[in-house]
Each structure stands twice: as C-alpha cells, then as structure tokens.
Amino acid sequence: EIVLTQSPGTLSLSPGERATLSCRASQSISSSYLAWYQQKPGQAPRLLIYGASSRATGIPDRFSGSGSGTDFTLTISRLEPEDFAVYYCQQYGSLQTFGQGTKVEIK
Amino acid sequence: EVQLVESGGGLVQPGGSLKLSCAASGFTFSGSAMHWVRQASGKGLEWVGRIRSKVNSYATAYAASVKGRFTISRDDSKNTAYLQMNSLKTEDTAVYYCTRRDGMDVWGQGTTVTVSS
Numbered sequence: 001e002i003v004l005t006q007s008p009g010t011l012s013l014s015p016g017e018r019a020t021l022s023c024r025a026s027q028s029i030s031s032s033y034l035a036w037y038q039q040k041p042g043q044a045p046r047l048l049i050y051g052a053s054s055r056a057t058g059i060p061d062r063f064s065g066s067g068s069g070t071d072f073t074l075t076i077s078r079l080e081p082e083d084f085a086v087y088y089c090q091q092y093g094s095l096q097t098f099g100q101g102t103k104v105e106i107k
Numbered sequence: 108e109v110q111l112v113e114s115g116g117g118l119v120q121p122g123g124s125l126k127l128s129c130a131a132s133g134f135t136f137s138g139s140a141m142h143w144v145r146q147a148s149g150k151g152l153e154w155v156g157r158i159r160s161k162v163n164s165y166a167t168a169y170a171a172s173v174k175g176r177f178t179i180s181r182d183d184s185k186n187t188a189y190l191q192m193n194s195l196k197t198e199d200t201a202v203y204y205c206t207r208r209d210g211m212d213v214w215g216q217g218t219t220v221t222v223s224s
Contacts (some may be wrong), residue, residue: 001171035210037152044217045144045152050210057212088152092209095168096142096154 023089116218129205
C-alpha cells in the first residue's frame with residue numbers, strides 16, 4: 001500500500017498570502033495519478049487537481065499542482081476567504097489512498 | 108445535472124449488516140467506475156473500495172480494513188451502486204460517500220452509518 005504523508009498538519013495564513021502544501025508518497029506514483037481535494041466542514045470533498053497538475057472543471061487558476069514520483073505540491077497563489085479548509089492528497093495509481101490532510105486556517 | 112445520492116445509512120448493532128445505495132443521474136453511469144469513501148467524525152478520508160464498469164469486467168477492490176466483510180455491486184439498469192456491509196464493527200462508524208471515477212470528480216452528500224449497541 002502506498003502511504004501518503006502530508007505536511008504541514010496545519011498552515012496558519014492570512015488572506016492574500018501564498019499557501020504551499022506538500023504530499024510525499026512512500027513509493028513512486030505511476031503516471032502522476034495524484035489528486036488534491038478541498039473539504040469544508042459539513043461538506044463532501046471537492047476535486048481540485050488531478051493527474052498531479054490538471055485543474056478540475058471550475059477550479060480557479062490560483063490553485064496549481066506540481067510534482068512527480070514521490071513528491072507533490074499544491075499551491076494556492078493568493079488565499080481567498082473561501083479557501084480556508086482542509087486539503088487532502090490522494091493517489092490512484094495503485095488502488096487508492098489518501099493523505100491525512102492539511103488544515104489551512106486563518107491566522 | 109451530474110448527481111450522486113446515497114441512502115441506507117442508520118444505526119446498527121455490532122455484528123450486524125447494512126446495505127447502502129448510491130443513485131446516479133446526469134451522466135453515463137454504466138461507463139464509470141464507482142468508489143466508496145468513508146470519514147469518521149473529525150477524521151480524514153478513507154477509501155473503502157471500488158467497482159469498475161462492465162468493459163472492465165466489474166472488477167472490485169477493497170481496503171484491507173473491510174476486505175471480506177464489505178461487498179460493492181452495481182445495477183447499471185438502475186444507475187445505482189451498492190455497498191453491502193456485514194460483520195459491522197464500531198470502527199466502521201462514519202459518513203459514507205460514493206464517488207465517480209478514480210480521480211473522484213463527483214461526490215454524493217454522504218450517508219451516516221453508526222455501529223453501536
């Protein structure tokens with residue numbers, strides 16, 4: 001099983017700042033089958049990024065994904081008030097696993 | 108509108124069984140892999156399992172934590188996926204979501220399963 005480790009656990013930032021979230025895999029993820037999701041309290045997760053760097057439909061361009069192999073990054077260029085949430089990475093190259101999540105909170 | 112609607116959650120005793128349904132609309136259900144993901148209160152997301160489409164032989168796969176107890180099936184004529192849960196444990200208590208495709212682009216609202224005596 002591929003284990004995904006996200007860091008940091010919590011990110012305290014102000015609106016307008018840049019957020020950089022990390023996701024590290026225990027082994028290489030084939031074909032960059034890595035996705036990122038946003039989840040707000042009481043809501044289902046929402047797909048942001050798939051294939052490591054492709055934005056899902058309707059996702060603003062302030063969200064970007066990068067990386068390959070075992071190291072992946074989600075960047076939010078300028079935080080909007082609605083971006084404060086929990087973010088999960090997920091690999092789907094070998095069955096499926098999720099990271100433990102990074103909470104982006106208002107500083 | 109592309110939509111997934113889960114149902115069938117509730118309270119069940121340890122050792123009991125429950126069957127969840129996921130009704131799909133707005134897209135070609137028969138061509139899509141379907142997954143179940145769960146989330147215990149205050150915890151992260153846990154993949155439960157998936158079923159592929161007919162062209163992929165309806166292949167199923169499960170997380171180690173539920174293998175042998177849970178079964179995923181589908182009825183393409185009803186645009187519905189199912190999660191049969193047997194030998195339930197207290198640690199199976201969670202909100203259960205169904206989702207579409209490996210890169211999970213559509214999610215239902217979730218249904219709550221509580222395993223308690």
